[in-house]
Each structure stands twice: as C-alpha cells, then as structure tokens.
Amino acid sequence: MVVTLDDSAGAEAAGSDPRAGSGEGATLTSTDLQILVNGLWQAGAEAVSINGHRLTALSAIRFAGAAILVDYRPLARPYAISAIGAPGLWDTFRAGPGGSYLESTRSQVDLDVKVNVSEKVDIPAADAAALYQAKPRTPATASSSASTSTRKETP
Template identity: 35%
Template sequence: MEPDSTAPVSFPVPEENEPVRRRAIFSRAFRSVKSHHALSPNDATAVRGRRRRKTNDDSLQLIDDLVNRPMDPMFSDSRLVHEQRSVFSIWFNRIIVFLICVGVGFAGCLFVQQLQSDPRKQVRQTLADQLENRNAQIEQLTKDVNAVKAQVDEQSKKVSGKVKSDTLIQDELVTGAVAVTGEGITMTLADPIAASQSDQSTSTRVGTTSKIRVVTDLDLQQLVSLMFQNGAEAISINGNRLGAQTSIRKAGGHILIGVNAIESPYTIEAIGDKNTLAEAMGSKNMASLYDSFKQAGIYPQVNKSNSITLEAAVAGETQYAERNE
C-alpha cells in the first residue's frame, strides 16, 4: 500500500517559531549564559505565536509540540547556583556538631553505667558505713565510761584508802568490765582452704551452697566454754572482749561477737595459767575434737604467751529485777 500523496511529509516550522536549544551548564560560567524566561500565560498572542503553529489539524498539535518543542522554557531558565560559605561559618558548624556529639556520647555513657550499676550495692554500702560509725561511737563511749570509772576509783581511794574489794575486782574481771593484763594462751584456727576457694567460685552463682565444713559459732562457743572451765579469767575473740552480756552467734554469713562481725582466721586469747590452759586445750586432752577438726581441714594452733592485754568489754545496760508491789 503506497502512502497518500496528498499528506505532507512533515510540518515545517517557521524560523520565528523555531525553539531555542541550549545545553545545561553546571559550572561557574553560568553567569555568561543568556537568560531565557518563560512567557507570561496572559500574553496569549505571544504564546500562540511561539508555541503553536497555525494548522487546521488539532490532532497533531501534541506530536508537533513534543517534536519541535521538547524542552520546557521554565527548565531552560533554571540555574545551578552554589552558595559561597565563609570559613567562619564552616568551622562554627563543625564545632557545634562536635560538641553535640560529645554531649550525646557522655550522656550515653552515664546511662549505660547507671543500667549496669546495682542499686542494692549502694544500699548495702550505706548500711555498712552506718554500722561502722555506730561501732566507732560505741567504742568511744566505752572508753569514756572506763575513764570515768577510773576517776571514780581514784576519788574513792582518796576518801576510804581502798578502792575495791577482792570480790568486786574478781567480779569485774569475769564480767569484762575492766581491762586486764596477764599470762595466758592464744588459740588460732581458720576455715579450710577449700572453703575460701568455694566462696570465691560460688560468689558469682546464685542458688549454690557449699557443704564444706567451716568454723561455726557453735565451735567458738564450745572452745570458750572449755577455756572458762579450765581456769581462764578473761577471753577475747579477734580483739573483742567477752563480757557478761556478750554473745557469740551467727547472722547471715558472718559470726558476730556482740555486734561486731569477725572473719577467719579466728584468734582466741585467754588469760590464766598458761601451762594449765595449754595442756587442757591441747590435742592430747581433746583428741576427739581435734580429730573432727582435722577431718574438715581445720588445724587449731595453741601458743603460750607471757603477757596478754585485753581491753574492757562493751558495757551494756543492766536491768535489775524489782518486786511488783
């Protein structure tokens, strides 16, 4: 089929309507580009003269515009402008960003540290500090009481010529109301090495218990009772004098002498006849007790001492029974 000879091959565009084609320039030479602005939509005559050619075939107007005028005049007027920034503004922005990063990093570190910290540890530390302060106050008050007692005894001696009777002195020695110095023995015993290693290994595990035999408050009570039975006049454990109101008990994982916690190794000092006490508390006289200690890995050591000084025990409040009238 041959094409219709009456149809034009193309639609020629007059020179005055020929579109202007330019390349986009992305460089500093944009100022040299000739400005080309879009026509106002109100200028109908100019728009009709530039964008449309006179033709009676309206169906070919779209194709004619796409072929002869592919670029929008608004696009040809666009410019790529690079803003020139000063050195001061560049470094100022960098410093501000750096400070913000440092602040965010510091706040993040504090937040992570707060999450990893154990609040119960701070509570325990606070309670421990308060307990130490109270113990220090008790020790200071005990020293003050002993000093006042010494002054009272001195004044009594000046008045009556004799401070105390022998019975009163003996009672004060037994109750631990006064400091005492004399010969005696020192017994030392400690928890087995396996127990200390087990404590370190199980400290990081919750719910584990150790079945290793360790020195208990009952062992200390038994040893103290045996020393008193064999003539000990004054006894202290790890520097804590035993008085009439001093207790030996276990609280939590520690052994308390009164209100003071002690730890292994345990040192028991007893004033009395050193030879008698050493023989009575030796392994020959108490073979069964030493054998039970040996099976658990506990080895008590008894040493004689020519001079042992024990401080007075903490004086408690004494209450006397009264008849109810």
C-alpha cells in the same frame, strides 16, 4: 594463750556450706567458736576475747548469713581466741572437752589451727555492760496492780 583458727584451704571454693565435702572447703561455724570458748571457761580461763572482742556472761556468738558475729559485730578470718588464766591453762584445756573438740575438728575438717602460749596476753576491757536490777514491790504497788475479780462457779 592465743588460739588462731582459720577455715580450710579450699573453703572459698566450696561456697557457703560450712561443712562442705569431707574436709575440703570446710569453714568454722559459730558453734565451733562457742564450744571452744566454753571449753576455755571450763579449763579455768579468767578472761577470753575473740579478735579483740572481750567476752562476758552476756556475750553472744552466733551466725548471721555467712558471717560469725560476736555481740552483733562481724568477725573477720582468721579467728584469734585469746585467753588468760593460771599457768597450765593450755594443758588443762587440751585435756578437757574443748581440747578434744578442737583436735577432732582439726583432723576431720582440715582447719588451720595455731596455738601460742606466752607469759603475756593482752585482752581488752569489755564494753560497758547494761546493768539490770530489780526493785522490790511495795505493798502500795502490789495492791494497786493486783486485780480482784469475782467468779461464780456453777455446778
């Protein structure tokens, strides 16, 4: 499925306030995208991307000024959230907290939302992830790094 989101019609006239007015001029925030993506994961999505940027467990969606960034790369409107998963992913998402949030946001701030459920959705591979690994401490390194000090305590 692909959920395409865009700011309300009057967003550019409202300036930089993401929730300007009572719906006229409202824009999407990074928090909106975070909640929707987390709702997709909760609904059983196996892979998710935003505007072609594959999300992983280490991905960050955040604001920087007026821009929304995914893994430190700015996104352009509209925002296309693509997800693949078991049949019925959209129905499961819509019945869960992510779907409730999407519906309330759509009605309260007049966002443009389009949903396309299809049999085939392409999601790119993730960028090479930095692998982190720990090494066990050996007795030799443990004793050399441990400091011993004597402290006198006075009553």
